[in-house]
Amino acid sequence: MQPIIQAAIEAGKEIMKIYETDFEVEYKEDESPLTIADQRSHEVIKKSLEDHYPGIPILSEEGKHLSYAERKQWKEFWLVDPIDGTKEFIKKNGEFTVNIALIRDGKPIKGVVYAPALDNLYVAEEGKGAYKVSSVLTNSTDDYSLNAELLPIEPPNTKVAKVVASRSHMSEETKAFIENLENKYEKVETISAGSSLKLCLVAEGKADFYPRYAPTMEWDTGAGQAIVELSGGKVDIANDDTPLVYNKENLRNPWFLARRAE
Numbered sequence: 001m002q003p004i005i006q007a008a009i010e011a012g013k014e015i016m017k018i019y020e021t022d023f024e025v026e027y028k029e030d031e032s033p034l035t036i037a038d039q040r041s042h043e044v045i046k047k048s049l050e051d052h053y054p055g056i057p058i059l060s061e062e063g064k065h066l067s068y069a070e071r072k073q074w075k076e077f078w079l080v081d082p083i084d085g086t087k088e089f090i091k092k093n094g095e096f097t098v099n100i101a102l103i104r105d106g107k108p109i110k111g112v113v114y115a116p117a118l119d120n121l122y123v124a125e126e127g128k129g130a131y132k133v134s135s136v137l138t139n140s141t142d143d144y145s146l147n148a149e150l151l152p153i154e155p156p157n158t159k160v161a162k163v164v165a166s167r168s169h170m171s172e173e174t175k176a177f178i179e180n181l182e183n184k185y186e187k188v189e190t191i192s193a194g195s196s197l198k199l200c201l202v203a204e205g206k207a208d209f210y211p212r213y214a215p216t217m218e219w220d221t222g223a224g225q226a227i228v229e230l231s232g233g234k235v236d237i238a239n240d241d242t243p244l245v246y247n248k249e250n251l252r253n254p255w256f257l258a259r260r261a262e
Contacts, residue, residue: 007048012116041082085195095194101222111226152205164207173213199224
């Protein structure tokens, strides 16, 4: 995992150089925002993954998107979001992440999420579980496992349901989901967060549910799903017990629900 972790951290350093300036914002064809930080992060990650894993293809939000006819033969590939939460980056609230996942046969088996402004790192690997490392850049060692906390960190509370929702995308369906929980629990608390940090909060046990009844793309969720599932949680299609899968013909995700395992 070390080369993947280092790629995410180096990308995070490049992002922070831009974050601390008055950067310009462009808009893509789908009207989603793009900054020079997205592009620099993409280049750092792409070079590192190609150097260390030359035989594994890369699917990045900011890279070239191959046709499904070309992608469908992939047994495994890297799934990358150079900055997840670009809107949070532009708002300068710190709640954006670098996401890198290894997908094998449609399933995320490794994931790294790094929040450079918060300096928090989340790592998951099949067979080894999921971990959080706080204050990455202030640690005096490159062996991040020495400061890693096994996820989940917080125990469940059967009386209180904690729901994490998007800062930028609160749908009517999400509001209805929260209202339904109010009939089942003594108390429902709502937590707002941006980017894949919402999935990481579920993995930590700081949130019990993350209902996403709004659009996402595969690169938004791959790394976070690995961290949730390898911490013992679930990321399933909404109203279904089927996990999200990857390298679909259409890279848009269906609505989903991430939760701690019951």
